[in-house]
Amino acid sequence: MTVAHHVQRSIVVLAHNLRSVFNVGSLLRTSDVFAVERVYVTGFTPYPSQSDDSRDPALQARLTKRIAKSAAGAERTMPVTHQPDVYALLESLRTDGYTVAGLEIDDGAVTIAEYHPPDRIALLLGDEVRGIDASLREHCDVLLQVPMYGQKSSLNVSVAAGVALYCLRTHGDDGAGHR
Template sequence: MKEVVVLAHNIRSTHNIGSIFRTCEGLGVKKIFCSGYTPFPTFQGDKRLPHIADKLTRQIAKTSLGAEKIVPFLAIQDITEIINKLKKDGFDIIALEQTPNSVILPKLKTNPNQKIALLLGEEVHGITQNLLKECDYSIEIPMFGQKESFNVSVATGIALYKIICDS
């Protein structure tokens, strides 16, 4: 099975991140990296004020339903630093973002031994251009309705399912 990690950068909603945790647990994602202002559950050695950490953890748990206790995660300050480390460790960095050169998800081809880090961006504005430059490529989910995109947690589930089940 592929080694897949998720980079959740600037996800503002605790409900979205909770849903992402639950989806990652169900699909066997190895780790979630929470960066920028992405909320994250309480952990041993958490330096946040306890009442704030507990409040965020309770909100995340509403949609993660316990997955926040199962999926390993790391709260990081510098997303570029972790991207560079993952690249050195042999990961392909894939942005989930609509770009002029993005691969349409049904055409994505991966191999069983591939190591993939899926980069997610902010709900409204997506992934910044400077972060897109750090990625090996981007993928996008084709839309058939009138809306231009899916909710980030829904898009994450669709993309991860294709990435993990593709061989």
């Protein structure tokens, strides 16, 4: 199978307050597929072992093993960084030229398929139940949403991230990798 050449956009993902190790594993796998440069985990999001990890080794091993079930190896290939302060991370990314896009169902959100992403974008994901809280939404440059056509009004966070990452990775690609 050949790998298609797509727009070389820099994409990072911020997973804030995700509860499920399975969602984290799925997010890592999906992020690897769409060539995300790094996944940042903030809040209480579980994450695999890190080189400078200060957590209890037994906890690290247990979380890494559980994440690995849905990550299918991406827990070893996808760069993951734990950041204690989500607001400082957002400002740091913005200073580095990233546009912060929150993925959220919101009246002010832009439909993901209609969004023209910049060359550097940080996709912020919120928790599985409440999404991105209001104070964090205010720190986003744009809110994006996946349109819903059926009876359900929301998607699992890792599934929504997959749809968004596909759109962010391929938008502006004419099939030959030209913009």
